[in-house]
Amino acid sequence: MHAPDGFIDAPVSAAAGLVAAGAIALSLRGARREQGASPDGRGGQLGAERTAPLAGLVAAFIFAVQMLNFPVAAGTSGHLLGGALAAILVGPCTGVLCVSVVLLMQAVLFADGGLTALGVNITTMAITTTVVAYALFRGLVKVLPRTRRSVTAASFLAALVSVPASAVVFTLLYAAGGTTDVSIGKVATAMVGVHVLIGIGEAVITALTVGAVIAVRPDLVYGARGLRQRLRLRVNGELVDAPDTEPVPAPAAARSQRTVWAAGLVTSLVLAGFVSFYASADPDGLEKVAADHGIDKKAEEHANAGSPLADYGVEDVEDARLSGGLAGVIGVGVTVVVGTAVTWAVRRRRADGRSDAASPADTTGTSV
Template sequence: MHVPDGFLDAPTSIATGVAAAGALGLALRKARGELDDRTAPMAGLVATFVFAAQMVNFPVGLGTSGHLLGGALAAVLVGPWTGLLAVSVVLIVQALLLADGGITALGTNITLLAIAGVVVGWFVFRGLQRVLPKRLGLVPVLAAVSALVSVPAAALVFVGLYAVGGTAPVPLDGLLAAMLGWHTLIGIGEAVITGLVVGSVVAIRPDLVYGARPVLRRRELEIRQGHRTGTEAAA
């Protein structure tokens, strides 16, 4: 669910818009380091994938189902900068073409889901990867943990924004408890799905997973010399 128009007051909306624009500018420059000149088509297709993956309904039971938010997933699969770009572009298209999330709240939504979601997810993932054994099998587990942290983190940022520019007098401690509690539950689902998706990609094409690159075993090209042919060996 995206933040609609009028949820936060105008100054807060403009401030988050400026923050989002700054982050996007930085991400555009940094994503070239992850994708070189392929940035435009690759980030575009990754954004399409994030959008499509959000459409997959994961049944929870009792007739309800949930879907992926995809911040931590995008960060682990394609890197933090490309991930930030892709999730932001999804939000821009949803606001402009689908009226999902208000246009004045676009900066807020990018701040929450792209900046907080992707960046927190990435820092958790990278931080854990540094201190834990460098094993490929750990990548999906770390991705799950980063998803578990990133969802409540985004909720926390939302409560922070609400404390600054909220338009309804809701007691903050109650809002904080409700948002954190609810989003921890969502985070658990997000963690399981993120771990499973990353695991399935790592099993087939580990070279595509940005977060797995540091732990992929590099095999040197071996040119063997002195191999004798059969006739030589017989002679």
């Protein structure tokens, strides 16, 4: 759903840019709180240690999976948007930052999504999907049994709804600032219809990924904070809760997290560097609707169309498989670095703020 330059006029694109900038500013503040949240929801350094490295990996994984267009209807394909997945794994505010980093890298390096339309794309693909998905996810988790299956099921439904919601927001933006005279009713029907189908693919990918992480390290899933499956023992013919076990020692938890991170990065590299070659070549939902209804009549060439990585290929590499694979690997590498840098910067600022707040008390000493 990457809107190019020219679909939306300058005033509405600028307004969407302001909305995106404001949302990112709020997300930076919210991400500091999310990174300070421990698995039991209370907070502390442990939460930051676990959330910060995972956020950069989530951004890289979303970049990789977005290269895997899957067919959804005759002549139409879809791809992951990623807002639901990011929100559930690392929190809604951090999720907005992750998807925004992906969209920025795609626009600047790969000429995917217009530069003047970056605010539109962040509004539709990062903000809308994350907010809608996480709000629905939290509502479902509150009413469903607190089990791993419930979290996975809630992630499926949240992701499913987030995609057509994004299509609705794009339609509203187009109604306010579309550059061609097209029936908004037809645009809305076409956009929502095809993106409901794309949402099914989004839901499957999101649920499988969340379920896989929960199966290995449920404490790394932000949306599963406090989720505990207590061991039940049969005593005198009755089932009783087993006593609490000791928490996993920090060194062991760190080693386990590094294993998860390494596995996720390797998976992202394989998806972007190899599997992406087999992705559907059909236009995605927005491209198809734009072509069918004339929305693309005033589309403009991307300002970075001459980028060495434009259209997800490496310039001067003639072999299509190698060119696309190298571009995918480069994209994953750059995204994980930028995503991790942003997250660590947020974490560092949070740590500095906490130190400043604590400094007056430090000067007074403590009594024992």
